[in-house]
Amino acid sequence: MSKANPPTSETLADEWLVVRCQLGERDAFDELVARWQLPLWRYARQLTGHDAASDDATQDVWLRVLRGIARLREGAKLRPWLFGIAHRVLMDRLREQYRMPLVSDDAADLEAIPIDESALQLEADLAALSDGLARLPAPACEVLTLFYLQQLSLDEVSQVLAVPVGTVKSRLHRARRLLRLQLDIQGER
Known part of the structure; x- marks a missing residue:
C-alpha cells in the first residue's frame, strides 16, 4: 500500500x-x-x-x-x-x-547565438546547454524543460503532456541522449 x-x-x-x-x-x-x-x-x-x-x-x-x-x-x-x-x-x-511558409530575410535567425568568450565558464556552459536544447526537436526540448528546468515530477510531466509516465521516462532518456549528441557535435562536452 x-x-x-x-x-x-x-x-x-x-x-x-x-x-x-x-x-x-x-x-x-x-x-x-x-x-x-x-x-x-x-x-x-x-x-x-x-x-x-x-x-x-x-x-x-x-x-x-x-x-x-x-x-x-x-x-x-x-x-x-x-x-x-x-x-x-x-x-x-x-x-x-x-x-506557414518559411520565409526569412534575416540570416541571423538561422545562426546559433555565439557564446561570449569573456563570460565566466558557467555562463558559457549554460549558453551551450541552451543552444543544444534549442537545436533539439520540440518534444525533446519540452520534456527536458519540464523535468529539469521547471522541476516537475514524472507524474506532473505525464499530466502536462497527457501521456503515461513510462512514455515520459522513455522521452527523457531519448532527449538526454539527443542533447549529449548535440553537445558532442558542438564540442562542449
Missing part, C-alpha cells in the same frame, strides 16, 4: 490561491500571476526561442487560466494544470508555424 505524499507549503499556498480565485477575489488572481508568470514564461521561452513569442504565449495562457480556473477541481494540481495549459498553447502555436 503506497502513501500519498503530504502536501508541501507551496502546494497548500496554490490550493488556497485557487479557492480565492474561484471565489472571485481579484487580488488572488494577481497573486497567482505574480507567483507563476516567470516559470511559465521561461518554459515558453525555452520552447519558442524568442522573448516576444514567449510574452504572447504566456498572455494566452493567462487568458485560458482566467476562463478555466472555476473548473479546476483539485487546487493541489495547479502546477501541472498551468503547465498543461501552457503546453497546449505552445503546441497550437507550433502547429500554426508549421502551416
Whole structure:
C-alpha cells in the first residue's frame, strides 16, 4: 500500500490561491500571476526561442487560466494544470508555424547565438546547454524543460503532456541522449 505524499507549503499556498480565485477575489488572481508568470514564461521561452513569442504565449495562457480556473477541481494540481495549459498553447502555436511558409530575410535567425568568450565558464556552459536544447526537436526540448528546468515530477510531466509516465521516462532518456549528441557535435562536452 503506497502513501500519498503530504502536501508541501507551496502546494497548500496554490490550493488556497485557487479557492480565492474561484471565489472571485481579484487580488488572488494577481497573486497567482505574480507567483507563476516567470516559470511559465521561461518554459515558453525555452520552447519558442524568442522573448516576444514567449510574452504572447504566456498572455494566452493567462487568458485560458482566467476562463478555466472555476473548473479546476483539485487546487493541489495547479502546477501541472498551468503547465498543461501552457503546453497546449505552445503546441497550437507550433502547429500554426508549421502551416506557414518559411520565409526569412534575416540570416541571423538561422545562426546559433555565439557564446561570449569573456563570460565566466558557467555562463558559457549554460549558453551551450541552451543552444543544444534549442537545436533539439520540440518534444525533446519540452520534456527536458519540464523535468529539469521547471522541476516537475514524472507524474506532473505525464499530466502536462497527457501521456503515461513510462512514455515520459522513455522521452527523457531519448532527449538526454539527443542533447549529449548535440553537445558532442558542438564540442562542449
